[in-house]
Amino acid sequence: MKKYLLALLLDAVLVVVFCAIGRSSHGEANALAGLAGTAWPFLTGLAVGWIATLALYRDKFDALLIVPTGIVLWLSTLFVGMILRIASNQGTALSFIIVAGTVLAVFLLGWRAVAKALTRTAATRK
Structure with a gap:
């Protein structure tokens, strides 16, 4: 169970990092409240x-599985996030959806791929 809580926490941190990077790249002010407004969807x-x-x-x-866990989390984060952004009158330009989809895939699938590789490496050393 602890492993799952750590995975959930890492996913959440990476989603917030994604939002922070996006806000930073656009020079948006009101850091904490703005970040919360961007991240909640x-x-x-x-x-x-x-x-x-x-x-x-x-x-x-x-x-830790990429399939199905990582894929479901990535798609849900992207699609539910975009639907909620539309519902809350936040932007959803096509270029943003593409960038968000790519970055979220790298973040949410990437760490799982690294974890899998490290687990395999550790298993082969034993």
Whole structure:
């Protein structure tokens, strides 16, 4: 269970980092409140993804798997995040959706790929 909480925390931190990078690249002011306003749709999408993955794969759930866990989390974070941004009158330009999808994929799938590689490396050393 501790491993899953750490995975959830890492996912959440990476989503906030994604939002912070985006805000920084656009020179947006009001740092903390602005970051919260930018992050909440994506964090909600991440939460929906975690709940969905746990419900769908409860007997075989593994937070470190790219498929299905990482893919479900990535797509949920992206699509629910964009829907909530539309609902809250935040921007969803096509270029933003492409960048968000790419960065979220690198973040949410990337750390899982690194973890898998490190686990395999450690297993082969034993």
